[in-house]
Amino acid sequence: MFQLIKKNILQKSNIQDHEMDRFTKMLKTEYLNKNDFFVKQGEYAKKIAFVNKGLLLAYTLNDKGNRRVAQIALDGYWTTDLFSFYSGKPSLFTIQAQEDCELFVLNKSSFNDVCSSILGIEKFFRLLAEEAYVYALNRIVNAYDKNALERYQALLQEQANINQRVKQKDIASYLGIEPQSLSRIINSKL
Amino acid sequence: MFQLIKKNILQKSNIQDHEMDRFTKMLKTEYLNKNDFFVKQGEYAKKIAFVNKGLLLAYTLNDKGNRRVAQIALDGYWTTDLFSFYSGKPSLFTIQAQEDCELFVLNKSSFNDVCSSILGIEKFFRLLAEEAYVYALNRIVNAYDKNALERYQALLQEQANINQRVKQKDIASYLGIEPQSLSRIINSKL
DNA sequence: CGTCTATTTGAATGTACTCAAAAGCGGTGG
DNA sequence: CCACCGCTTTTGAGTACATTCAAATAGACG
Numbered sequence A, B: 001m002f003q004l005i006k007k008n009i010l011q012k013s014n015i016q017d018h019e020m021d022r023f024t025k026m027l028k029t030e031y032l033n034k035n036d037f038f039v040k041q042g043e044y045a046k047k048i049a050f051v052n053k054g055l056l057l058a059y060t061l062n063d064k065g066n067r068r069v070a071q072i073a074l075d076g077y078w079t080t081d082l083f084s085f086y087s088g089k090p091s092l093f094t095i096q097a098q099e100d101c102e103l104f105v106l107n108k109s110s111f112n113d114v115c116s117s118i119l120g121i122e123k124f125f126r127l128l129a130e131e132a133y134v135y136a137l138n139r140i141v142n143a144y145d146k147n148a149l150e151r152y153q154a155l156l157q158e159q160a161n162i163n164q165r166v167k168q169k170d171i172a173s174y175l176g177i178e179p180q181s182l183s184r185i186i187n188s189k190l
Numbered sequence C: 001c002g003t004c005t006a007t008t009t010g011a012a013t014g015t016a017c018t019c020a021a022a023a024g025c026g027g028t029g030g
Numbered sequence D: 001c002c003a004c005c006g007c008t009t010t011t012g013a014g015t016a017c018a019t020t021c022a023a024a025t026a027g028a029c030g
Helices: A003-010 A017-026 A082-087 A108-117 A121-145 A148-158 A168-175 A179-188 B003-010 B017-026 B082-087 B108-117 B121-145 B148-158 B168-175 B179-188
Strands: A028-032 A037-039 A047-053 A055-061 A067-074 A094-097 A101-107 B028-032 B037-039 B047-053 B055-061 B067-074 B094-097 B101-107
Touching: A003 A017, A003 A047, A017 A108, A037 A047, A047 A055, A067 A168, A067 B121, A082 B121, A101 A108, A108 A121, A108 B121, A121 A148, A121 B067, A121 B082, A121 B108, A121 B121, A148 A168, A148 A179, A168 A179, B003 B017, B003 B047, B017 B108, B037 B047, B047 B055, B067 B168, B101 B108, B108 B121, B121 B148, B148 B168, B148 B179, B168 B179
Parallel strands: none
Antiparallel strands: A028 A101, A037 A094, A047 A101, A055 A067, A055 A094, B028 B101, B037 B094, B047 B101, B055 B067, B055 B094
């Protein structure tokens, strides 16, 4: 049941078996149906989720009322509105299931508990956040220095099968372009 | 001597006085002259620095050989090439002093030591990374949904005096535009 | 003072956007 | 089971914001 999350954690931090067991006992399994919300923009993110199976998108509504996809969370990813989760302020993003999902969830107090009481878990989440930051910083640089085609190709390189699971318009949004533009890019490459 | 860094840490994590003393004893003070390098792209980031005084820029060279400024580190900021520091691989960014700097520095083993041995320091760095990630994610969304003028205004809002310390061309680079464009933006607002 | 770099200004260009509409696809109900 | 409806993707034409190339001016540093 917990193979994926255990593997995920052990990649970054050495956790003893008995500590890992204590950790997994704190997890609550939650199921979301396609289009269900994990958190809505403006509400409060009280939980953090490991995606054991499924797919969620984190997006904001921009000035024109369109989605801007900030994050694509596939199996093996952690997701929440981190700003809200950790500041207690309203969420900046809506996080919505794009497929039926199986999540392992920690609420805020469980999260704080496991961080402070289980040796190695706080370190795991530090490394997770650092890695996410490194990745985000590179997205910023690419947003400015790469054109839409290059960004699309780079994404396919990382996540070869993403266009089989994520709608083209959502990939476009994630890449910072309009769906029409991505369509043109894809159909003019020949 | 350590007021600024103590304040910085206590904002995120409760650290006992004696632990804080142990922590500050691990710090090495380093001075950089203007234009000195903290780390160069392609080399190895072996240290992480708290900027007690001064200003550094982190940038990469893009395909055309131009700087792309990814990060502006003023007094009170932490900086390093986090990717290199934590993976041991070559740096993606060059970090260079733009003013004479006073830094408090930890090498990798000191950093790992203080994280694992001082209660609250690992938590501090987790929260620091999480906050940086949240900030970066918002920069991505703004890169895509705001135009150059809006991004410039938002930056001035956050860091009102940044244009007195950072060259216009470096601000332009940080905002993802060419120096000519920022010049036009500034001089056509009237 | 002279040189090098930064900033400003001009004109032409290009990438992606906007508005618009057609075609394709998928789910739902008659 | 097929017809319909809504949403996604494609395609076209005109537009806009920022870029590129170019050159002049201003400013900083030795």
